[in-house]
Amino acid sequence: GIQVEQSPPDLILQEGANSTLRCNFSDSVNNLQWFHQNPWGQLINLFYIPSGTKQNGRLSATTVATERYSLLYISSSQTTDSGVYFCAVELVGGSEKLVFGKGTKLTVNP
Amino acid sequence: DAGVTQSPTHLIKTRGQHVTLRCSPISGHKSVSWYQQVLGQGPQFIFQYYEKEERGRGNFPDRFSARQFPNYSSELNVNALLLGDSALYLCASSWGRSRNSPLHFGNGTRLTVT
Structure with missing residues (x-):
């Protein structure tokens, strides 16, 4: 099946810093979405972005x-x-299923 | 507008029991999907329903079943619970089929099987 690899697995930043998270996938896809799961478990859709750039x-x-x-x-x-x-x-x-990567755990320290 | 709502929020069951989880999609959304998330991993697809028909099924045993009602709400049923079924069960809705529209998740039902 399709492989979805995310990097880095863990990232620790100071407040104010910038970061780049990467997602590699092994086959052609119809659909790609980014989600943020907060510490309370809530999963929020950030972007629906099968191609191109969004801000x-x-x-x-x-x-x-x-x-x-x-x-x-x-x-x-x-x-x-x-x-x-x-x-x-x-x-x-x-x-019509979304296959998730293992995620990048981000910690932002004050 | 209300987001995706799931009930109950938490549930404790014993091995061998049956459980029913419920989900109401965002108003106007016709597609509902179910995902299982175990600790430390990404969500794993269980089912997708669109316009009350099953459109996709993940690699889960037949103990898992689901349905979608005329008002687009959905139920996930799990029979003969095993310890390994302990997880966060997430429901998601979208206005169309998954390849055409973003997915919006509910807060999940935390199931513990003892």
Whole structure:
């Protein structure tokens, strides 16, 4: 099946720092989404981005489908950005399921 | 507008029992999906329903079943519970089929099997 690899697995930042999270996938995909799971377990959709670039405030994401990767940029990080960031993809010709990576655990210290 | 709502929030069951988890999608959303998340891992797909029909099924045993009602709400049923079924069960809704629209998750039901 499709492999979704996220890096780094863990990231510790000081408040105000910038970071880049990466998602590599092994096959062509219809759909790619980024999620943030906060320390209380709530999973929030950040971006629906099968290709191209999108920005939302301090966050932006870029997907290069032909090269099978996506990047999530966090600028001027805040303590509320802490949590786990998941990339999830849907395989072309797949059964409409999203396959999640193992996530990047981000800790932002004050 | 209310987001995706799930009930109950927490549940403790004994091995061999049956459980029913409930989900109400965002108003106007016609697709509901169920995911299982065990500690330290990403969510794993169980089912997707669109317009009341099953559109996708993950690699879960037949003890897991689901359905979607005419008002687009959904139930996930698990029979003959095992200790390994302990997890966070997440429901997600989207306005269309998953490849066309972003997924929005509820807060989940934390199931503990003892």
